[in-house]
Every structure is written in structure tokens, then in C-alpha cells.
Amino acid sequence: MSLKNNYDVIIIGGGASGLVAAYEAAHNSQSVLVVEKGHNLGGSGNYIEGAFAVDSFMQKKHADYHLTKEAALNEELNYSHYKADTNTWKQYIDGSADIIIKWLKDLGVEYFDVEPLGSGARTWHLFKCRGDAVINKVLAPKAKENGADIVTSTEVTKLITENGAVTGVELKNLENNEVSTVNGKHIILATGGYLNNKKLIADYTNYDANQLIPVNSNKNTGDGLSLAWNAGAQRYAMGMAMLFGGYIKDPYRPIYVYRYDELNGAANQQLLLWVNETGKRFVNEEVVDNFAEAGNALFTQNEFYTILDQATVDHLQNDSLYKPMGTYDYHDTKLPHLQEEIDDELAKNPKYLTKADNIEELAKKLNLPDLPATVKHYNEQAHAGKDEDFGMNAKFMIPVEKGPVYVIKQGVGAFCNMGGLKINLDNQVLDLDGAPIKGLYAVSNDAAGMLIGDTYGPNMPGTKAGYCFFSGKHVADVISEK
Structure with a gap:
């Protein structure tokens, strides 16, 4: 693919959150480039079974469903011992049903039910054919139809900065090792965290990296986090993985x-x-x-x-x-x-x-x-x-x-970890002083440290997956308004 020299939005990572952002930004008349280092799109998002939402029409069909938005917020804050950010959770919960269920459903995503998990609440909205169908049958085709450029087997090796703002990316084609640069007004990190990076696990968590078994796409190596840290971003809320026994x-x-x-x-x-x-x-x-x-x-x-x-x-x-x-x-x-x-x-x-x-x-x-x-x-x-x-x-x-x-x-x-970067409610990445780094945003696992304590919450199943879709659409809408 022949790339443009300039894009309104450059998205690093072609998984669930990246492709939600790509579709929504392109639909909002932004020029969009998605850069995926793997041969295929989706990453670990292809294995997502369902997504969290509160107060959806699917939940209301079940007589045993009594969860309110206020109760969900308090439950998550208590579960995290208030290490989670209250306003981030409130924003997510308030918008979850409209984005996760109605918006995706209107795009063509199919669900078969909403279920609890173990002793958890009935918040797990289950996709037909998992995330693979959501990403590769709905989001990616619709992003392309709306004009988004999507490249695979390509790695972002550097964020280009000017006067403290991120203004573009350096790309490396992994098939021929060609290096190029592309300018972008808004750069979104959607690289899925660092579960597959043993050094980061050893340095920043209490887990035994030899006992920990990542069951995912094997591509979540902390690329986006390293790019952001090198650009002056604050390292934040590392240390939690979504363990599943x-x-x-x-x-x-x-x-x-x-x-x-x-x-x-x-x-x-x-x-x-x-x-x-x-x-x-x-x-x-x-x-x-x-x-x-x-x-x-x-x-x-x-x-x-x-x-x-x-x-x-x-x-x-x-x-x-x-x-x-x-x-x-x-x-x-x-x-x-x-x-x-x-x-x-x-x-x-x-x-x-x-x-x-x-x-x-x-x-x-x-x-x-x-x-x-x-x-x-x-x-x-x-x-x-x-x-x-x-x-x-x-x-x-x-x-x-x-x-x-x-x-x-x-x-x-x-399955994944959550955290690494601190963001504000517009998903802008914050620097060491807590100020936004102009032009740089983060979504999904790279930003989800705002939602967690030291243990993932199956008490509200689907929260990580739901945040992929929520944060991807939210950040694209924020950008379109700037």
C-alpha cells in the first residue's frame, strides 16, 4: 500500500480497540492509518468472548438482573480498594450500554446472550463467533469502506516529537526492513499491553514469569508503552495481569x-x-x-x-x-x-x-x-x-x-495485563507531571490501569474487553471534536 505523508489519525495496533477507533474516526471524516506489526488483524481481541455493559436492553430481559450503574461503580471501586479512578469508571459505565451493545449491534455485531461468570454479575454480553467475527467481519471491513488505510507486518519504531508534541511515527516494514516516516495529528496507542514481555513482567510485577502462561496472540510485548515512555509518558499502574486460574x-x-x-x-x-x-x-x-x-x-x-x-x-x-x-x-x-x-x-x-x-x-x-x-x-x-x-x-x-x-x-x-500509562478522560497520555502529551492517546490495555487494583474483576465479567470497544470509540469521537 502506498501511504500518505500525512494523516489525521495514526493508530498503532490493529486489534479490537484500534479497529473500533479506525472505523469511528474514518466515519467521522478523518484520514486514518492503522499500523499492525502482525501478519493478521485482531491480535488477542480475536479470542474475546464477550464484553461488559451495565443497563443494556439484553440485561433487562433477565428477571434476575437488578444491577444499577451506581452499584456497579461502587462495586468496582471497592474491589480495587479505590486504586481505580472513579471518573474513568463512571464514564465507562455510563456509556457502556450505548457503545458496547447498541452501537456495535447497529454496525452488525451479533450477540447470543448476556451471562454471569462464576459468582459474578450478569454483565458478560457474549458475541457470536467471539471477537474474531466482530473485528474481521465487521470493524475492519467497515473501516476500510470508510477510507481507512490498514497496513500489516509493519512496526512503529519511534514516535516523532516536536516541541513536546507527538507529530508522527517512524515505520519499519518487517518484510523488507524499509524505514519511513508518516506525519499524524493524533497518534493512538492500542498495542495490547505487555503480557508477552518477560522482562517487563519480571521488573514491574510480582508474578513468577516462569509460572505465568500467556494464553493470547503472543504479540503483546509492550511496544506502545515503550514508545510512550521514551516520549516522556508517565509509567502507571503496572503489576496486574488478568489471571484465570x-x-x-x-x-x-x-x-x-x-x-x-x-x-x-x-x-x-x-x-x-x-x-x-x-x-x-x-x-x-x-x-x-x-x-x-x-x-x-x-x-x-x-x-x-x-x-x-x-x-x-x-x-x-x-x-x-x-x-x-x-x-x-x-x-x-x-x-x-x-x-x-x-x-x-x-x-x-x-x-x-x-x-x-x-x-x-x-x-x-x-x-x-x-x-x-x-x-x-x-x-x-x-x-x-x-x-x-x-x-x-x-x-x-x-x-x-x-x-x-x-x-x-x-x-x-x-489472557492480558492492564496498565502502563496514565490518561485523562479524553484518553490523552499524561507526562511525568500529569499534563497531557499533545497528540498522544492510549486505549485498551495500554490505558486500562485506570480501572484496576491488583486483581482483575470477574465480579463484573467482560470489563477488559468492554473497555477495548468503549475506549476505541470514545477516543475517536474526542479527536473528531478537536
């Missing part, structure tokens, strides 16, 4: 292959017995009802494993789930391929999955000295119908008795 830890296969794996879902969402690196139980497994809190609990251990026996495998495959699996795309009541998956994996001699005839043999194979005593005590409590250790609901305490038995080694899964 355990995830199969296999060093020899791509992470994405286990995303909708039945064995992975069983290990992490069925309230089976969890033990640590010595074989001791360490938490009430019902914590999975808030998957971010589950991730926090798992990080308190050096390693952790899920234990299950053949009776459990048979039950999940042939009878029913013990509980619905909200963070996985399962709407069936069984795991019909579970035994097949286990047998196929064992045939590959995997490092994460071990089988034994009994618990004693399993403990010896994996050097889990406390496991036999843990299982004996757990089974006694399960039969007695009371968890004296952690208070787990008795109906979820499934004895581990029938051999063979299996153990699944896991890490802690995460």
Missing part, C-alpha cells in the same frame, strides 16, 4: 492448543483436588468462581497439580460436569472426549501428565511426599460430607480412590 504447563507444545482442551478444562474448572509441590492441599478449590483470585492463590505455591482418579474421568465423560465451566467455551453438560484426550496425551509421554495405578505410586513418580496423607485425609472429609480444612462445599469434594489415578502439572494462565 491454572493452565496446562507443557514446555514442548504451543500454548494455544490447550485453550479449549477438555483435560485442561477439567483440571482447572471442575473443583478437583489441587496440591502443591510437596503434595499438600492449599486452598478451597471453589476459588475458581473468581478466576483471577484463583490465579492469585496458585501463585502462593511454587508448583501445583490437579489430582483425579478414573471414577472422576468416567463421571465427567459419561454423566455430567460437577459445575458449569464459564471461562471455557463449554456449553455441554459432559466432557465426551476426556478419556480419549488423556490416552492420546499419555501416548506422547508428556511432561505435564502422569498416570499411576495408585496414589502411592504417583507420589513416588513425582516426588510428592505429602500426597498419600493429603488424599487419605481429603477422602475421609469427602465421605464425612464436611471440609474441616478450608470449608469447601461438600458436594464438590470428590474422593480420589479408584485407580488408575492421574496428575496434571500446571502453570497460571493469563
Whole structure:
């Protein structure tokens, strides 16, 4: 594509927020360039299942929905211990239903329902065919129809500044290494955060980067944050990732292959017995009802494993789930391929999955000295119908008795992180003194530190995804008014 020398709006990142901004800015008669470093558009946004909104027409169809905007605001502020910015949340909540639901629906985005997640509120407006359809079937085509230029396999290597204002970008074509510059009145950072940058995780979070398993597009390496920091932006609210409990830890296969794996879902969402690196139980497994809190609990251990026996495998495959699996795309009541998956994996001699005839043999194979005593005590409590250790609901305490038995080694899964830049209500990036850097804006994960404390909030599911769409449209409308 032959690029113009000057654009009204240059958007760095071709994911959900970037393409919302691209469509809206182009629709508002702005000249627009979207720069995406990957071969394809969408990034981690392609995997978005649904988005947060309050007081939508979809929610009002459900008799059990009673959430008000005021209650949602207070809940989020309390959940973050008031580390979140009140006005940013209020702005987002007030505009969420019109932008996330009505505006996107009018563009052609299809939903199939709005649901809670675990013990959370009914705020998760679920897309048909996930974010991939929203981005690649609706937003990108409509942005192009309205005149936006979109380039892929191209990296922004530098923000060009003049007298303290950002006035353009330096581009590098990743296919031929050609470097060029393009001028822009308004530069929007929409690069998705830094979850895939181990150094930034190690330097600015408390997470063990070796235990953390990013389950995303693998492109969120902090590019936009580094560009902004080099241009004088304030580093802000780093340290929180959207954890979602355990995830199969296999060093020899791509992470994405286990995303909708039945064995992975069983290990992490069925309230089976969890033990640590010595074989001791360490938490009430019902914590999975808030998957971010589950991730926090798992990080308190050096390693952790899920234990299950053949009776459990048979039950999940042939009878029913013990509980619905909200963070996985399962709407069936069984795991019909579970035994097949286990047998196929064992045939590959995997490092994460071990089988034994009994618990004693399993403990010896994996050097889990406390496991036999843990299982004996757990089974006694399960039969007695009371968890004296952690208070787990008795109906979820499934004895581990029938051999063979299996153990699944896991890490802690995460989808994204939120934070890195401080913004104002116009999504302008702020400098070290809190003043806007002229011409520079941030949306989505790069800016979402304004919404969080130290733990993501599944209590209001879809908030991160919703903010992608909300912030993208909001910033484009702000720019069109300048």
C-alpha cells in the first residue's frame, strides 16, 4: 500500500480497540492509518468472548438482573480498594450500554446472550463467533469502506516529537526492513499491553514469569508503552495481569492448543483436588468462581497439580460436569472426549501428565511426599460430607480412590495485563507531571490501569474487553471534536 505523508489519525495496533477507533474516526471524516506489526488483524481481541455493559436492553430481559450503574461503580471501586479512578469508571459505565451493545449491534455485531461468570454479575454480553467475527467481519471491513488505510507486518519504531508534541511515527516494514516516516495529528496507542514481555513482567510485577502462561496472540510485548515512555509518558499502574486460574504447563507444545482442551478444562474448572509441590492441599478449590483470585492463590505455591482418579474421568465423560465451566467455551453438560484426550496425551509421554495405578505410586513418580496423607485425609472429609480444612462445599469434594489415578502439572494462565500509562478522560497520555502529551492517546490495555487494583474483576465479567470497544470509540469521537 502506498501511504500518505500525512494523516489525521495514526493508530498503532490493529486489534479490537484500534479497529473500533479506525472505523469511528474514518466515519467521522478523518484520514486514518492503522499500523499492525502482525501478519493478521485482531491480535488477542480475536479470542474475546464477550464484553461488559451495565443497563443494556439484553440485561433487562433477565428477571434476575437488578444491577444499577451506581452499584456497579461502587462495586468496582471497592474491589480495587479505590486504586481505580472513579471518573474513568463512571464514564465507562455510563456509556457502556450505548457503545458496547447498541452501537456495535447497529454496525452488525451479533450477540447470543448476556451471562454471569462464576459468582459474578450478569454483565458478560457474549458475541457470536467471539471477537474474531466482530473485528474481521465487521470493524475492519467497515473501516476500510470508510477510507481507512490498514497496513500489516509493519512496526512503529519511534514516535516523532516536536516541541513536546507527538507529530508522527517512524515505520519499519518487517518484510523488507524499509524505514519511513508518516506525519499524524493524533497518534493512538492500542498495542495490547505487555503480557508477552518477560522482562517487563519480571521488573514491574510480582508474578513468577516462569509460572505465568500467556494464553493470547503472543504479540503483546509492550511496544506502545515503550514508545510512550521514551516520549516522556508517565509509567502507571503496572503489576496486574488478568489471571484465570491454572493452565496446562507443557514446555514442548504451543500454548494455544490447550485453550479449549477438555483435560485442561477439567483440571482447572471442575473443583478437583489441587496440591502443591510437596503434595499438600492449599486452598478451597471453589476459588475458581473468581478466576483471577484463583490465579492469585496458585501463585502462593511454587508448583501445583490437579489430582483425579478414573471414577472422576468416567463421571465427567459419561454423566455430567460437577459445575458449569464459564471461562471455557463449554456449553455441554459432559466432557465426551476426556478419556480419549488423556490416552492420546499419555501416548506422547508428556511432561505435564502422569498416570499411576495408585496414589502411592504417583507420589513416588513425582516426588510428592505429602500426597498419600493429603488424599487419605481429603477422602475421609469427602465421605464425612464436611471440609474441616478450608470449608469447601461438600458436594464438590470428590474422593480420589479408584485407580488408575492421574496428575496434571500446571502453570497460571493469563489472557492480558492492564496498565502502563496514565490518561485523562479524553484518553490523552499524561507526562511525568500529569499534563497531557499533545497528540498522544492510549486505549485498551495500554490505558486500562485506570480501572484496576491488583486483581482483575470477574465480579463484573467482560470489563477488559468492554473497555477495548468503549475506549476505541470514545477516543475517536474526542479527536473528531478537536
